[in-house]
Amino acid sequence: MGKKKAAVTLHDVANKTGVSVSTVSRVLAGKEYISPRTRQKVMATVAEMNYSPNAMARGLKSGQSNMIALVIPSIHNLMFPVLTRGVEDTARKNGYMVILCNTDEDTDAEKGYITKLRNSWVDGMIFATMLPDSHYIRELRQSGFPVVLTSRAYDKTIDAVVIDNVSASYDATCYLIGKGYRRIAFAMGPDFQLYEDRFQGYCNALKENGIPFDERLVMHETDGVNSFAGLIRKMIEEQGKPDAVFASTDNRAIVIMRTLYDMGFRIPDDIAVMGFDNVDFSSLVEPPLSTVSQPLYDIGATATRRLIHQIRAVRNTGVLDPPVVEQLETHLLIRQST
Amino acid sequence: MGKKKAAVTLHDVANKTGVSVSTVSRVLAGKEYISPRTRQKVMATVAEMNYSPNAMARGLKSGQSNMIALVIPSIHNLMFPVLTRGVEDTARKNGYMVILCNTDEDTDAEKGYITKLRNSWVDGMIFATMLPDSHYIRELRQSGFPVVLTSRAYDKTIDAVVIDNVSASYDATCYLIGKGYRRIAFAMGPDFQLYEDRFQGYCNALKENGIPFDERLVMHETDGVNSFAGLIRKMIEEQGKPDAVFASTDNRAIVIMRTLYDMGFRIPDDIAVMGFDNVDFSSLVEPPLSTVSQPLYDIGATATRRLIHQIRAVRNTGVLDPPVVEQLETHLLIRQST
DNA sequence: CTGTTAGCGCATTCAT
DNA sequence: ATGAATGCGCTAACAG
Numbered sequence: 065m066g067k068k069k070a071a072v073t074l075h076d077v078a079n080k081t082g083v084s085v086s087t088v089s090r091v092l093a094g095k096e097y098i099s100p101r102t103r104q105k106v107m108a109t110v111a112e113m114n115y116s117p118n119a120m121a122r123g124l125k126s127g128q129s130n131m132i133a134l135v136i137p138s139i140h141n142l143m144f145p146v147l148t149r150g151v152e153d154t155a156r157k158n159g160y161m162v163i164l165c166n167t168d169e170d171t172d173a174e175k176g177y178i179t180k181l182r183n184s185w186v187d188g189m190i191f192a193t194m195l196p197d198s199h200y201i202r203e204l205r206q207s208g209f210p211v212v213l214t215s216r217a218y219d220k221t222i223d224a225v226v227i228d229n230v231s232a233s234y235d236a237t238c239y240l241i242g243k244g245y246r247r248i249a250f251a252m253g254p255d256f257q258l259y260e261d262r263f264q265g266y267c268n269a270l271k272e273n274g275i276p277f278d279e280r281l282v283m284h285e286t287d288g289v290n291s292f293a294g295l296i297r298k299m300i301e302e303q304g305k306p307d308a309v310f311a312s313t314d315n316r317a318i319v320i321m322r323t324l325y326d327m328g329f330r331i332p333d334d335i336a337v338m339g340f341d342n343v344d345f346s347s348l349v350e351p352p353l354s355t356v357s358q359p360l361y362d363i364g365a366t367a368t369r370r371l372i373h374q375i376r377a378v379r380n381t382g383v384l385d386p387p388v389v390e391q392l393e394t395h396l397l398i399r400q401s402t
Numbered sequence: 403m404g405k406k407k408a409a410v411t412l413h414d415v416a417n418k419t420g421v422s423v424s425t426v427s428r429v430l431a432g433k434e435y436i437s438p439r440t441r442q443k444v445m446a447t448v449a450e451m452n453y454s455p456n457a458m459a460r461g462l463k464s465g466q467s468n469m470i471a472l473v474i475p476s477i478h479n480l481m482f483p484v485l486t487r488g489v490e491d492t493a494r495k496n497g498y499m500v501i502l503c504n505t506d507e508d509t510d511a512e513k514g515y516i517t518k519l520r521n522s523w524v525d526g527m528i529f530a531t532m533l534p535d536s537h538y539i540r541e542l543r544q545s546g547f548p549v550v551l552t553s554r555a556y557d558k559t560i561d562a563v564v565i566d567n568v569s570a571s572y573d574a575t576c577y578l579i580g581k582g583y584r585r586i587a588f589a590m591g592p593d594f595q596l597y598e599d600r601f602q603g604y605c606n607a608l609k610e611n612g613i614p615f616d617e618r619l620v621m622h623e624t625d626g627v628n629s630f631a632g633l634i635r636k637m638i639e640e641q642g643k644p645d646a647v648f649a650s651t652d653n654r655a656i657v658i659m660r661t662l663y664d665m666g667f668r669i670p671d672d673i674a675v676m677g678f679d680n681v682d683f684s685s686l687v688e689p690p691l692s693t694v695s696q697p698l699y700d701i702g703a704t705a706t707r708r709l710i711h712q713i714r715a716v717r718n719t720g721v722l723d724p725p726v727v728e729q730l731e732t733h734l735l736i737r738q739s740t
Numbered sequence: 741c742t743g744t745t746a747g748c749g750c751a752t753t754c755a756t
Numbered sequence: 757a758t759g760a761a762t763g764c765g766c767t768a769a770c771a772g
Contacts, residue, residue: 089768097741124462124766125747148477163502325688350660456748459750463751463763
């Protein structure tokens with residue numbers, strides 16, 4: 065069989081310069097106690113031979129890869145491109161690269177990534193998935209591996225960056241009620257804590273304002289976001305039109321808006337619509353969507369900073385710092401759909 | 403200083419089982435000539451100790467990392483989440499992981515990734531950026547490193563997966579003309595070949611249909627997508643309204659649609675709008691956007707397959723296969739904005 | 741200031 | 757069928 069063209073190594077550079085490998089290594093590491101002349105000569109050959117260090121050898125030696133993994137449901141979901149930029153920008157600024165892992169919210173896929181990556185491809189992992197409690201993630205953390213969660217906080221035993229879904233959702237619902245809407249439908253997501261919380265906030269607001277909760281006004285996603293096209297249609301046919309719809313994500317809100325539009329309703333005149341997330345596109349739809357703005361980029365950036373902090377803690381002290389759950393602020397963004 | 407908790411190594415497993423490291427290595431590699439009993443014992447300790455191989459040691463030894471890099475302008479641009487899934491799914495199916503690199507179309511950033519990654523973090527790279535000819539990428543390829551381009555083909559000396567922008571754009575413009583639109587504005591992008599091609603197709607269609615080209619009907623992006631809000635406004639104030647607008651990307655089309663809407667125009671009754679790309683959201687805006695559909699997922703998947711093919715070629719024969727430029731089909735997707 | 745050496749964890753060749 | 761020994765490319769400890 066053939067073999068790959070051998071890359072130039074430290075050894076080659078040393079030979080050519082007429083010094084030892086360790087000298088070259090020192091020069092490259094910017095160590096002191098190197099004579100200017102030697103340094104200069106080495107730098108010259110390095111440039112001449114176009115040498116660049118073998119990262120895997122370096123990693124094997126140092127036990128660090130300077131890579132982190134970002135585990136998300138799917139980059140296809142509009143929440144994540146923004147969060148991902150927050151992660152990547154922060155990582156790069158600190159000398160880390162990021163490996164992207166799409167799980168489609170599949171527990172086995174998540175587990176697969178963990179077992180594959182923990183053993184030294186990556187120095188730490190960020191989980192932005194919404195899966196319920198995962199044994200593997202706890203175990204990772206317990207074994208001293210840096211892990212940061214977003215979108216879920218477990219029980220504060222793991223570092224996390226979150227928002228207060230219950231109160232954000234409560235505020236949004238109160239706003240709708242304040243505008244005079246009474247029959248407020250809710251578009252529920254799959255069975256994740258995240259959506260339970262948003263639903264809870266909605267219920268709390270209803271109760272505090274003396275509005276009876278009506279189970280028939282909550283739509284449960286059956287088969288992906290698009291199922292809401294059918295759900296809202298069915299609800300209106302059976303229950304009559306609601307005054308407003310509060311969707312647990314912008315994606316759901318937008319699908320609902322389109323359907324409402326197709327059915328001939330005007331927004332917000334006939335029915336108001338409120339979203340959650342403030343995904344990029346929410347300002348571009350017609351009418352621009354009122355929503356709960358979540359600092360997606362910042363969540364990514366904060367999670368990454370925390371992760372890198374923990375990576376350094378492990379390197380320096382041998383153990384992880386105690387976990388911290390950081391809560392970031394959301395705010396109600398009123399545009400024209402309410 | 404402290405030290406990281408040592409991971410369990412082949413050595414540990416060997417010791418505990420009472421065999422040599424090479425035996426353990428063989429068992430794990432599924433080699434033959436191992437007594438069933440030994441195999442069994444080894445497997446037991448592996449499971450018991452929760453051993454997993456150190457990827458960097460393995461990589462150092464084998465010269466392969468089983469990672470590839472995907473270089474894109476920004477995951478934030480709606481073209482790329484879909485393309486990225488195509489890449490990631492295909493990569494994973496073949497045992498590769500992907501490192502995501504956002505360059506914001508900055509040549510230095512691109513160069514930085516190249517120098518950092520080529521030396522053995524990744525086995526190959528996909529460039530989905532639109533930057534003009536890059537010396538570094540050619541050099542990569544020439545040095546025998548697997549590279550695949552999308553969105554640009556250079557001169558067929560590098561593997562690429564592309565679409566025919568000129569003719570796709572030509573077809574779209576002809577469609578508009580066929581519908582009776584005469585004053586067709588064009589929303590031009592930055593100075594990349596890609597947009598030149600789309601512009602060329604637009605010009606060709608005009609000429610073939612005997613419609614004089616009017617420079618004042620082409621808008622040039624000044625400062626990001628949002629600049630088209632001002633540009634379309636200004637154009638209409640100065641030149642009167644066009645019959646239709648053909649935007650070089652969906653993003654631009656959508657910003658323009660919003661502005662038109664705000665100005666009180668109805669789409670497509672007053673002004674038709676045509677996009678390019680068929681980004682996810684184009685079906686969700688109001689009215690759903692007519693556009694040139696580009697097989698984004700497939701572009702990513704095809705590029706990845708080709709890249710992996712080349713990686714294997716290098717491993718087996720020592721050299722890259724001759725470059726292939728694959729052209730994928732686009733089609734006109736007529737929705738309600740025209 | 742610089743060279744020699746050992747060893748990171750693994751796969752593999754050579755013995756046995 | 758299995759063990760011992762070597763080396764992938766690099767860094768760091770130890771000698772000068």
